[in-house]
Amino acid sequence: MKIGDIGEFGLIDRLSSIIKTDDKDVIVGIGDDTACVNINGKLILFTVDIQVENTHFIKDKINPEYLGWKLATTNVSDIVACGGVPRWSLISFTASKDTDLSFIEAVYKGIKEAIDYYKFSVIGGNISSSDKLAFDMFFVGETERFVGRDTAKVGDFVYLSAPVGLSRAGLELILNKQDIKEDFEEKLILNHYKPVARIDLKDTILKYANSCIDISDGLVQDLYHISEKSNVKIVLQKDKLPIDQSLLEFCNKYNKDIYDYILYGGEDYQIVLTSDKELNNMLKIGYIEEGSGVYLDNTKLPKKGFNHF
Amino acid sequence: MKIGDIGEFGLIDRLSSIIKTDDKDVIVGIGDDTACVNINGKLILFTVDIQVENTHFIKDKINPEYLGWKLATTNVSDIVACGGVPRWSLISFTASKDTDLSFIEAVYKGIKEAIDYYKFSVIGGNISSSDKLAFDMFFVGETERFVGRDTAKVGDFVYLSAPVGLSRAGLELILNKQDIKEDFEEKLILNHYKPVARIDLKDTILKYANSCIDISDGLVQDLYHISEKSNVKIVLQKDKLPIDQSLLEFCNKYNKDIYDYILYGGEDYQIVLTSDKELNNMLKIGYIEEGSGVYLDNTKLPKKGFNHF
Numbered sequence: 001m002k003i004g005d006i007g008e009f010g011l012i013d014r015l016s017s018i019i020k021t022d023d024k025d026v027i028v029g030i031g032d033d034t035a036c037v038n039i040n041g042k043l044i045l046f047t048v049d050i051q052v053e054n055t056h057f058i059k060d061k062i063n064p065e066y067l068g069w070k071l072a073t074t075n076v077s078d079i080v081a082c083g084g085v086p087r088w089s090l091i092s093f094t095a096s097k098d099t100d101l102s103f104i105e106a107v108y109k110g111i112k113e114a115i116d117y118y119k120f121s122v123i124g125g126n127i128s129s130s131d132k133l134a135f136d137m138f139f140v141g142e143t144e145r146f147v148g149r150d151t152a153k154v155g156d157f158v159y160l161s162a163p164v165g166l167s168r169a170g171l172e173l174i175l176n177k178q179d180i181k182e183d184f185e186e187k188l189i190l191n192h193y194k195p196v197a198r199i200d201l202k203d204t205i206l207k208y209a210n211s212c213i214d215i216s217d218g219l220v221q222d223l224y225h226i227s228e229k230s231n232v233k234i235v236l237q238k239d240k241l242p243i244d245q246s247l248l249e250f251c252n253k254y255n256k257d258i259y260d261y262i263l264y265g266g267e268d269y270q271i272v273l274t275s276d277k278e279l280n281n282m283l284k285i286g287y288i289e290e291g292s293g294v295y296l297d298n299t300k301l302p303k304k305g306f307n308h309f
Numbered sequence: 310m311k312i313g314d315i316g317e318f319g320l321i322d323r324l325s326s327i328i329k330t331d332d333k334d335v336i337v338g339i340g341d342d343t344a345c346v347n348i349n350g351k352l353i354l355f356t357v358d359i360q361v362e363n364t365h366f367i368k369d370k371i372n373p374e375y376l377g378w379k380l381a382t383t384n385v386s387d388i389v390a391c392g393g394v395p396r397w398s399l400i401s402f403t404a405s406k407d408t409d410l411s412f413i414e415a416v417y418k419g420i421k422e423a424i425d426y427y428k429f430s431v432i433g434g435n436i437s438s439s440d441k442l443a444f445d446m447f448f449v450g451e452t453e454r455f456v457g458r459d460t461a462k463v464g465d466f467v468y469l470s471a472p473v474g475l476s477r478a479g480l481e482l483i484l485n486k487q488d489i490k491e492d493f494e495e496k497l498i499l500n501h502y503k504p505v506a507r508i509d510l511k512d513t514i515l516k517y518a519n520s521c522i523d524i525s526d527g528l529v530q531d532l533y534h535i536s537e538k539s540n541v542k543i544v545l546q547k548d549k550l551p552i553d554q555s556l557l558e559f560c561n562k563y564n565k566d567i568y569d570y571i572l573y574g575g576e577d578y579q580i581v582l583t584s585d586k587e588l589n590n591m592l593k594i595g596y597i598e599e600g601s602g603v604y605l606d607n608t609k610l611p612k613k614g615f616n617h618f
Contacts, residue, residue: 001409001410001411002406002407002408002409002410003404003406003408003409003410003413004405004406004407005410006410008436011410011413011436012436014410014414015413015414015417018414018417018418018420018421019417019420019421019424019431021424021429021430021431022430023396023397023430023432025396026397026430026432028432029430029431029432029433030431030432030433030434032433033433034433035397035399035432035433037396037397037432037449039348039349039351039353040348040349040350040351041349042348042349044348044353046397046399046432046433046447046449047399047433048399048401048433048434048435048445048447049401049435050401050403050435050437050445052403052437052438052439054439054440055403055437055438055439056437087332087334087346088332088335088344088346088355090344090355090356090357090447092357092358092359092445092447094359094361094364094443095312096313097311097312097313098311098313099311099312099313100310100311100312101310101311101312101314101315101320101323102310104312104320104324105323105324105327108324108327108328109327111327111328112327112328115328115330120330121330121331121332121335121338122328122330122338122339123332123335123337123338123339123344123346123355124338124339124341124342124343124344124355124356124357125339125357126357126358126359127317127320127321128359128361128364128365129361129364130361130363130364130441130443131363131441132439132440132441134403134439134443136357136359136401136445138355138357138399138401138447140346140355140449
């Protein structure tokens with residue numbers, strides 16, 4: 001059997017069963033994007049995310065500073081979604097000896113920009129030779145309360161931090177390779193290359209979220225994580241889903257269904273959370289009911305989105 | 310300029326200067342194999358090491374359980390060398406969808422064997438697609454005292470945990486590909502495939518070591534790290550260097566200089582430490598003097614060993 005036959009989440013289940021262990025200091029272990037342990041009474045978060053050549057980026061096409069920025073952002077986003085802040089990081093990368101020093105230095109300049117924006121320190125790492133570039137980044141964060149995915153409550157509202165779907169449209173524009181792009185297209189492309197983790201929402205998440213996730217695989221697929229782990233039904237209200245003007249122009253120009261981008265586009269790194277409070281700094285897009293599944297008004301939505309295999 | 314032109318350590322210097330930050334909780338940052346931070350009064354260790362296809366292993370040749378074991382061992386060894394014990398780990402790997410599930414599961418069985426032997430928990434990770442297999446493992450450990458490389462004292466003795474050079478001889482035998490191997494050759498090969506981190510020495514290191522390092526790049530190159538960071542001269546006594554019987558047979562059979570293997574072979578994951586105490590469970594192989602460099606009796610040794618580029 002090939003790993004592609006069972007998919008990413010099937011694979012995680014299989015491997016987890018091999019290595020499972022007991023440790024009373026582990027608050028959240030395998031199966032979440034972020035692990036949480038108790039160290040002398042402090043809740044410490046761990047997460048890891050990688051950018052691989054030809055999977056996540058094309059070496060000759062990408063701006064390496066964006067690559068460094070995005071590498072840090074995808075990780076910080078996972079930590080923020082748990083109500084935490086990033087503290088320390090280790091960078092493990094592979095490259096061939098023929099790699100231009102200027103490329104690697106530019107990746108690190110992008111990471112430095114992220115260090116200054118998100119406020120963390122790089123404290124170590126590893127360099128190994130390979131004919132393929134890959135940048136793996138391990139983050140340590142801390143939180144006062146672990147905000148997970150299994151604690152959404154019936155009666156909660158669903159809140160979204162900003163319109164989504166932009167990143168996927170940006171990626172399609174990059175892959176299209178047309179030379180001249182309109183302003184709204186440049187904006188969508190920048191959203192793909194340089195997403196910003198919503199660290200500005202950390203207090204909101206920590207204080208008010210019953211459950212929370214960042215949108216990396218797509219709004220619906222990520223909400224399915226909350227739905228399944230919390231055993232609740234999530235209802236999105238179509239007329240409340242925010243629509244980005246640039247994405248609208250894109251969909252009009254290329255004759256695309258905008259809801260396909262909003263519901264299933266990935267890599268936006270916006271925050272979706274559930275809360276029983278009224279929040280003024282986020283967009284209310286739905287609510288939680290008893291039941292299961294993710295719905296758009298009365299229609300159950302398919303669980304699809306980004307899968308690595 | 311290519312990164313191969315400045316080498317691994319030159320590259321680390323260049324990149325460190327880009328991302329340096331201040332954080333009063335960081336006890337040991339970039340430049341060591343293991344970082345150390347203070348979390349609520351507890352000294353927490355972080356390290357990362359990777360095994361990459363065609364760099365560290367050939368997929369069709371390696372026993373994947375050995376690969377999993379070695380992946381954990383190289384990391385645990387770094388933590389033990391700081392006087393610590395491993396606690397938690399995250400595994401980040403890349404594979405193509407055509408990878409056999411049985412191969413990945415066998416790697417995880419090797420990791421499980423390491424979990425049971427070294428006592429730690431895997432609490433998370435990441436899976437990403439790539440046409441190349443790579444297993445990156447992040448470890449979190451803890452220690453009561455960070456034993457570093459910059460604290461060797463003039464007057465210290467140099468102690469080694471066991472004979473070294475076996476792993477490199479084993480690697481050469483693997484690359485030779487001869488079908489029938491003698492017993493001593495099988496032993497050397499097993500030393501390469503399945504090294505054991507010296508977690509049994511953790512109390513010795515914690516109590517008695519002024520400085521310590523594990524031998525991953527070769528005895529001399531790793532001692533140069535201590536010599537340079539501690540600003541001392543290290544003298545190895547040739548007549549005290551332990552000689553492994555299998556390595557001796559190997560060198561006799563293939564007409565090799567055994568000191569080339571002992572001094573410059575890598576990946577033994579034995580421990581070398583300096584202490585002003587008399588230790589009965591380790592081998593005294595030399596002493597520390599004022600000055601600089603690593604010597605074999607009166608001869609200054611070249612700083613060579615494993616370099617990734």
